[in-house]
Amino acid sequence: MIKNIIFDFGDIFINLDKEGTYKAMAKLGVTEISNEMVEIYHQYEKGFISSDEFIDFYKQKFPAIDSKDLVDAWNAVLLDFPERRLKFLKELSNSKKYNLFLLSNTNDLHISWIQENWGMDLYSEFKNCFSKFYLSHEINFRKPDLDIYQFVLTENNLVAKETLFVDDLKVNTDAAKTLGINVWNLIPGEEDVVELFTKKHI
Structure with missing residues (x-):
């Protein structure tokens, strides 16, 4: 489960x-x-x-x-943030059915742009949907290095087989899979994160 x-x-x-x-x-x-x-x-x-x-x-x-x-x-x-995805994320977070984490390869310039472009209210609303919000430049790891996945599992006492990792890059999901983590290699333009349940990824 x-x-x-x-x-x-x-x-x-x-x-x-x-x-x-x-x-x-x-x-x-x-x-x-x-x-x-x-x-x-x-x-x-x-x-x-x-x-x-x-x-x-x-x-x-x-x-x-x-x-x-x-x-x-x-x-x-960096482009737009579709409203449907925030709606989906907020509903998922509010359901309390899963522990939600963000794990992103990103950097200070990109996050600063997002905070300015979105505004801090929207950025905080997004960030607060997650139990933990991991940005590579803040934790000194990056995907697909295995130590970044192990870091998240260990710090939060997560069981790999009880965990799903969603990423658009196959090299990243392949790496996570070697640790026993369930994965969804989402294909942008063909799939959308809001289809998480309708496509039976859980």
Whole structure:
């Protein structure tokens, strides 16, 4: 029996344009993503470097690009938050049938944009639906590394077989599955989190 549900954030609740940042950076003249840039991104997502250090890295590599344009390009991945998903989440939370968790690979610039774009009232309303709200840059882990899933299980005394993990990336759900966690690899554009029960994922 499922007692706990761990949700991803991007393309589960908030819609994403996964190519948005690449397209925006290309318009600024950055057309190739180096291994160093990927590593800095992962370090930032784990909270090992600050937003200022992250921006400075790009400013040193591309001094002609304005800092605000860099931040805007970085946040171009973020889109809208459909009202139906908040309604579904609030009803699920209010039912008290499951322990709800959020587990997201994200960073300070993205969360700051969301807080400003949504407004703090909506952001708090969303966050308060969860027992725990885990953002990778705050806990120094990122998916699909196994230690992030083990961290959530251990900290909350969760039994893997009683837990469902919902994420749009197969690499993330595959990793969780190796620990015995039940998974739903949700396909954006074909499935929606509001179909959790109608599609018999629980």
